[in-house]
Amino acid sequence: MKNLEIKKCKWPKCQKEVYDEKMLFCGEHEKIGKSWLKKGVKSVVGVVGAGILYQIKKKN
């Protein structure tokens, strides 16, 4: 069974359909969205890293 659900662009207030179901953003927002995701990943990594450092400090 193929999932025929239409995926919409994840960009806030954007209602465009994405070309590929693996994509998160429409063509218009793909470039912006990807750089935005990278920034998000970086901040998540920073938060996780800080948490790990805190755990190590607590043990010592």
Ligand SMILES: [Zn+2]
């Ligand atoms: Zn869009």
